[in-house]
Amino acid sequence: MKDYFDEFFSSLISYDSKLLKTLSALLLKPGRITKDYINGKRVSYTNPFRFLLSLAIVYFLLVNYSGNFSDLDRYGVKTEEDFEEYLNLQPPSVSVTNDAAFDQKIDSIPYKGDYHRFLTEAKKKDSIILANPHANFMKLEEQDFAERIIHKISFFRTFILKDSIFNLKDALVKYEIAESIENQWTFNAAQGLVRLQRAPGSFVSTLISKLPFVVFFFLPLFAVFIWLVYIRKKYSYTDNLIFSFHNTSLLFILLIISYLIDYIFNVDSNGIFLMIFSVYLFLAMRKFYRQNVFKTIVKYVFLNTIFFILAVFSSVIFFAGNIFTY
Incomplete structure (x- = not known):
């Protein structure tokens, strides 16, 4: 010792x-x-x-x-509705605060309508993708590499947020998507973006x-x-x-x-x-x-x-x- x-x-x-x-x-x-x-x-x-x-x-x-x-996680966005609320994009009839003067200033922001139109178009696009996932994904396979990667990430992000997809295996079975390294990477990227959005x-x-x-x-x-x-x-x-x-x-x-x-x-x-x-x-x-x-x-x-x-x-x-x- x-x-x-x-x-x-x-x-x-x-x-x-x-x-x-x-x-x-x-x-x-x-x-x-x-x-x-x-x-x-x-x-x-x-x-x-x-x-x-x-x-x-x-x-x-x-x-x-x-x-x-x-502490930054409290600012995380859980759903698309939370995203609208976070950007103060509620319809004019909805009051964000009890301060009428403050609400009037928020309503007068010039880019508010632009964000609202952007989200409206995004929702329309998501609804089209959700209507026929397999057909829309097959169209992505015909695009150039860079464009295809970006759109695949957007595709998987939409279904992770709106269709309770937890891993690539769920997407492969549910939407008849081929298993490949590219699909795995783009799914991981989409999943990472969603987690970043929810818990920054x-x-x-x-x-x-x-x-x-x-x-x-x-x-x-x-x-x-x-x-x-x-x-x-x-x-x-x-x-x-x-x-x-x-x-x-x-x-x-x-x-x-x-x-x-x-x-x-x-x-x-x-x-x-x-x-x-x-x-x-x-x-x-x-x-x-x-x-x-x-x-x-x-x-x-x-x-x-x-x-x-x-x-x-x-x-x-x-x-x-x-x-x-x-």
């Missing part, structure tokens, strides 16, 4: 010392920790991959559990919980551009990847500090800490790659532009993917 506890506490103390040294190196010596790591001085520092994953999980847990995103808060919460793992798919792609920009340097792709992991770790450290300050003192310090990170990143690139100020500025601007483009592209794919799997 003595040997067991000695080993346990020595490992714990060793990890704490690694953590403190990693934090101090990241905060005080931009670019130094990556240079030490790729030069073989790894015993004193925590693993960059696990360290980043831990920080990402901690940050997004803080955001998720303190954001009260479940739960969708956002699920989205945030998966973000730490998205980082590990995004950064390796971004590291390719770092490697190409500094291709004349002696560093390998893996070295550049470790550099991006270390800098992203610092970003999450600053975000966590900012979040705690905002939570305790009820202020908004995100902008300040993002500016600190911007300066830090420039210094880290300058010291790690050892190039002059002008070259570093050009590559700094270029890589940050690429980072922004990749982030937007990844966000769109990630959001769409979650619709299919929600």
Whole structure:
């Protein structure tokens, strides 16, 4: 038992010392920790991959559990009638509130009638689809790929909302639809959209919980551009990847500090800490790659532009993917 506890506490103390040294190196010596790591001085520092994953999980847990995103579910739309009520689309004879002046202002909104006509046309379209599901679905099979996918999602969404279809198997049997990967994907997308419509808060919460793992798919792609920009340097792709992991770790450290300050003192310090990170990143690139100020500025601007483009592209794919799997 003595040997067991000695080993346990020595490992714990060793990890704490690694953590403190990693934090101090990241905060005080931009670019130094990556240079030490790729030069073989790894015993004193925590693993960059696990360290980043831990920080990402901690940050997004803080955001998720303190954001009260479940409150957004109260604004979820359960039926088409709820949708009309949510947009204040009731007929003029129906009073939304007991305030006549407020109701008059609502009635005077110019786009109210446009929404009402839009929903009326949508209802007519749904009624046509509901009248003969099999025939309407067969017509969709004749369309081009992109148009067919969009219309199939709309088709399945209509029946999920109005005909109590819970899975694709119900639709296959009830409407004599062929089983295929395309039909499975479009049904999943329609089901995800309905769930998003009914519980937007739960969708956002699920989205945030998966973000730490998205980082590990995004950064390796971004590291390719770092490697190409500094291709004349002696560093390998893996070295550049470790550099991006270390800098992203610092970003999450600053975000966590900012979040705690905002939570305790009820202020908004995100902008300040993002500016600190911007300066830090420039210094880290300058010291790690050892190039002059002008070259570093050009590559700094270029890589940050690429980072922004990749982030937007990844966000769109990630959001769409979650619709299919929600």
